[in-house]
Amino acid sequence: MAPAVGDPALPSAPPPAQRPALRRTGRPTSVPRLSPGVPRASRAIRRRQTVIAYLFLAPTLLFFLVFLVLPLLFAALLALSRWTGFDLSDIRPVGMANFADLFAHGSTFLTPILTNTLLYAFGTVVLALCGALVIAHCVNRLRFRGFWRTLYFLPLVTTVVAVGNVWKYMYEPGGLINGVLNGLGLPSLAFLQDPDTALPSVIVVQAWASTGSAILILTAGLTAIPGVYYEAAELDGAGDRTIFWRITLPLLRPSLLFVCLTQFIAGLQSFALINVMTGDGGPGDATNVAALEMYQQAFRYGDWGIAGAAAFVLFLVIAVITALQLWLFRRKDEEA
Structure with missing residues (x-):
């Protein structure tokens, strides 16, 4: 005897509109989409984490700025200038003359x-x-x-x-x-x-x-x-x-x-x-x-x-x- 259509012993087939698309292997290929608010919240969390990370790195970055970057820029300025020290107003640009003096004939x-x-x-x-x-x-x-x-x-x-x-x-x-x-x-x-x-x-x-x-x-x-x-x-x-x-x-x-x-x-x-x-x-x-x-x-x-x-x-x-x-x-x- 054939079972009735509404018999609970048999699982009812989902409506055609809700069936996942099947490949030849029989596995579903459709991926559930996230709600539009989830990526936006994820970006906000990453942005907040980045800001916190830079706040923790700020003392180290400030140290390198004061004791590495600024002296390096000042040394580059001095390499292209003449200066006897102490008075910054005495700095005179001379271009590559200092490098020429270093490698001039007779230089040690x-x-x-x-x-x-x-x-x-x-x-x-x-x-x-x-x-x-x-x-x-x-x-x-x-x-x-x-x-x-x-x-x-x-x-x-x-x-x-x-x-x-x-x-x-x-x-x-x-x-x-x-x-x-x-x-x-x-x-x-x-x-x-x-x-x-x-x-x-x-x-x-x-x-x-x-x-x-x-x-x-x-x-x-x-x-x-x-x-x-x-x-x-x-x-x-x-x-x-x-x-x-x-x-x-x-x-x-x-x-x-x-x-x-x-x-x-x-x-x-x-x-x-x-x-x-x-x-x-x-x-x-x-x-x-x-x-x-x-x-x-x-x-x-x-x-x-x-x-x-x-x-x-x-x-x-x-x-x-x-x-x-x-x-x-x-x-x-x-x-x-």
Whole structure:
């Protein structure tokens, strides 16, 4: 017997106007539309959240505006002007004359000042990175890692004046280092008085003082490497040297990139340690670097235009070297 049309046992078919459109797969394709008020309310909520976010960021943005953007604009103005300081009414525009004076024939800015800057930064990065990598690899295998990392980090929290003065006395003819050399039967060396040894002597001190931060970063990177890679390599019979070159270094590349960038920028901008240990970049210009030359031109000779032009040249050098380092590391990552 056929069931009646109004029998509740059978579901009634929806009216044709309310049926969802069906694809060949049998799934409904119609999407329910939201009411017109929902997108408008969503936009209002997002706008309110954006305003609140900018209110929280306002102190940081104000800090960067006052201490970064405004000084950068003022330095650009000084680089194109002549100014002796203090009185803003004395600023006289001179165009590119300051940059022409920096690279004029007989100027010491390109050689030896900018050359010393690059050598100083490169030597600091090489010594600090190599030393930190070896020490971090050893510390990662020792007990009480926190104690060793703190011990190597202490030079970084010590003031530059204290570090420079201690090493300056150690480099003296009657200092500790020459005493050790004399004990070994070697003659004394005039570390800071000889133009050939003055810059390498300061590079060693800068590398020693900055090794602690590199060790801290590299030990964190070593700790983040999963141990399963080392276990698999040991099962395959790989030695310590193969594990270091094939596993540790490739996986430590992000930390190495960060250390290289920060150390190189710090080396290019450094001048306080040289000022403490050699005074004015002596003997002669053997230890004079770009940042120290900017300081002397501005505060000793009162030529703020030359100092501003040198600052922009140093900024371009830092930008180019940083971009080159990022490109090299990115290329190695793509090859790997």
